[in-house]
Amino acid sequence: MTPRRQSRRAPVTSPAAATVFTTVLTQGPVSRVDVARRTGLSSAAVTKAARPLIEAGYLAELDSEQGGVGRPASPLEIRAEREFFLGIKITDRELVGVVTDLRAQVLLTRFHPLSSCKLDAVVDGVAAMVTELLAESKSYKQRTHCLGVTIAGDVDRESGHVRYSPFLHWRDVPLADLLAEKVDLEITVDNDVKAITVAERWFGNGIGADSFALVTLGTGIGCGLVVNGRVVTGSHGVAGEIGHIPVFGDGPLCHCGATGCVEAIASTDAIVDQARTTTGERDLTIDEVITGARMGDEALRRVFARAGVAIGRGLAAMANLVGPERIIVSGEGLDAYDLFAAEIRETFGTQAFGAAAHCELILRPLPFEEWARGAAAIAVQTLFLSATTPGAVWGQPSPTRR
Amino acid sequence: MTPRRQSRRAPVTSPAAATVFTTVLTQGPVSRVDVARRTGLSSAAVTKAARPLIEAGYLAELDSEQGGVGRPASPLEIRAEREFFLGIKITDRELVGVVTDLRAQVLLTRFHPLSSCKLDAVVDGVAAMVTELLAESKSYKQRTHCLGVTIAGDVDRESGHVRYSPFLHWRDVPLADLLAEKVDLEITVDNDVKAITVAERWFGNGIGADSFALVTLGTGIGCGLVVNGRVVTGSHGVAGEIGHIPVFGDGPLCHCGATGCVEAIASTDAIVDQARTTTGERDLTIDEVITGARMGDEALRRVFARAGVAIGRGLAAMANLVGPERIIVSGEGLDAYDLFAAEIRETFGTQAFGAAAHCELILRPLPFEEWARGAAAIAVQTLFLSATTPGAVWGQPSPTRR
Missing domain, CATH: 3.30.420.40 (ATPase, nucleotide binding domain)
Known part of the structure; x- marks a missing residue:
């Protein structure tokens, strides 16, 4: 087991920061004033929450006609390549893996056939795919901290257990724990359809x-x-x-x-x-x-x-x-x-x-890479989840929530 | 048209007041400390929100071993008979009417056959039933301000319009407005099944x-x-x-x-x-x-x-x-x-x-009176709705919302 990589998490440490971050992520560029209006936060709270995100390079300010840099009217936007994410979808025949940016845009896709549905083989396959994806670029290796893995069936995201996978014939497999022994990233495991629903909700037709x-x-x-x-x-x-x-x-x-x-x-x-x-x-x-x-x-x-x-x-x-x-x-x-x-x-x-x-x-x-993109989307989600309540896992990061 | 009764609304003027009121209503008696814990409000906010409700007679303090009257540990409870509510369910054959207290407990039930499904006849029938229900007790007459009316079909609660009633063969009837010309109460009209769902959610199996x-x-x-x-x-x-x-x-x-x-x-x-x-x-x-x-x-x-x-x-x-x-x-x-x-x-x-x-x-x-009780439950709801967002109309007044 390799020593775990030092976590370099985005500074999303409060519900307000999570709200600001997700609003800019899904609706940016957007001014602080608009973020405040859409989220119900005060302008002061938005400015306070945005500051560490800007300092850490996750958000950037666009120039604005109405004011200089740092003025509330300067639109905020995501620096999508500040961090990269891996998503891997497991089927009974192959692994599909992607590298995405913060907006879950796919930058790279790989397909690996699976020779066996046995647990050891699949875990080894996922680890090998992670190594291969990260080896493609120095920036991927440096700026990737989270991996999302999805699979059809009954999955408990909280514990990372696959309770039942009909196609791989698995029952009660602690997949996240097994992967953590081989992969030095923060790992989230979830049902594949739920994961692409998250991707649609945050970045697609939803x-x-x-x-x-x-x-x-x-x-x-x-x-x-x-x-x-x-x-x-x-x-x-x-x-x-x-x-x-x-x-x-x-x-x-x-x-x-x-x-x-x-x-x-x-x-x-x-x-x-x-x-x-x-x-x-x-x-x-x-x-x-x-x-x-x-x-x-x-x-x-x-x-x-x-x-x-x-x-x-x-x-x-x-x-x-x-x-x-x-x-x-x-x-x-x-x-x-x-x-x-x-x-x-x-x-x-x-x-x-x-x-x-x-x-x-x-x-x-x-397309099959969309499934892997869903896996990456749940990895993107982990950035804010610790800052919000458990119920927010599946929440909507937008002011359209009524 | 009689002059409209002076509205004597419960002092529920902020979202915090609505939260405190509904928490005590559905879960009381409950101490301020527990209200704070269950709702996420600060103890100070709970105390501040509860004060006018106590002064207006909607909430009362139970004596407590841990402290004197007014101390945070004194459990709060609803004074259920502080205000009464009328609920009337319209069917194609009869009107069912009830008087309830704040907890939607039925105190009185009346059934009136309908001789006709024509709009005029039904409006007159509802007005007559209101008069009869209120005449039963001086306290009902003095302390009733809200009427809920329900009917099967497609109803727009916001406008009080019955868009379509299959059993009465009505289309686009401004029922709330028509009733307001004859009944001097705040009127809410809604679909009958939605209304008993509210009653179940707040006061029943839900x-x-x-x-x-x-x-x-x-x-x-x-x-x-x-x-x-x-x-x-x-x-x-x-x-x-x-x-x-x-x-x-x-x-x-x-x-x-x-x-x-x-x-x-x-x-x-x-x-x-x-x-x-x-x-x-x-x-x-x-x-x-x-x-x-x-x-x-x-x-x-x-x-x-x-x-x-x-x-x-x-x-x-x-x-x-x-x-x-x-x-x-x-x-x-x-x-x-x-x-x-x-x-x-x-x-x-x-x-x-x-x-x-x-x-x-x-x-x-x-039992048929349960349908009328649902109508009364949506009348009880009107107490807090102005203090909360539109989306909260159908919300859950309890900390089980995750």
């Missing part, structure tokens, strides 16, 4: 939305949900399970034990299963199913259409129940977008109740 | 829950939903429409235009329709359907069982998506509780995803 949902289609069907400005985590640890809304009645049995779940019809595996059953070809892959459908095979097209109906019903259930401002649908399952987008939109339109149909539906691809 | 749902079964199937300590109102004005989650696939057509909605299978009307179709008896009433099922008619029992399955699926969808701590199922539809409770619980257990099954399911009747 900016300014008091409530939105990010639905990911693929091997699983997941959802990050923000309501009243905060991510919904579920009183019993379960939330956002749009894949397990029963929309097909007594329909197919789901791997979760229930019937008619969205995931039992529209996950990648379910689509492949139905295509194999329909065609009698037992070795069809998802790529072949997509190609066949695109070439006009009616039976395969119907499999995708049915998946689109299931997804549309799931989205309508969410809109009718929690009324998000917008829903972003993404994930690798969206590669087949052209094969079910019409059914998703049509079903949503029919099943959305009244004004819930006004919910904006954004269907857009999610 | 106390201490950071998230819970109250589902009402009956002519409609509605739901008030609290997530992260706040009622979910929906970005586009629609939320909690558990009755319109599509759980039966291509199942029956719903009055909303969609298919397979919970309400298309489990509302009172849907149950009666299915019973009539099944038996061929075109004049069956809901009471006859219930009686028949209780006497063992298998076809009628299956109608209720199917409704139970639809409700159980809707509840599971909610638990999987937002993960409330508990779900309270209630409403006049629960009169037939014995005929579908088993199916509700069994279906919920099967369809809830993982730990979502730990969500507590409380099935309990909702």
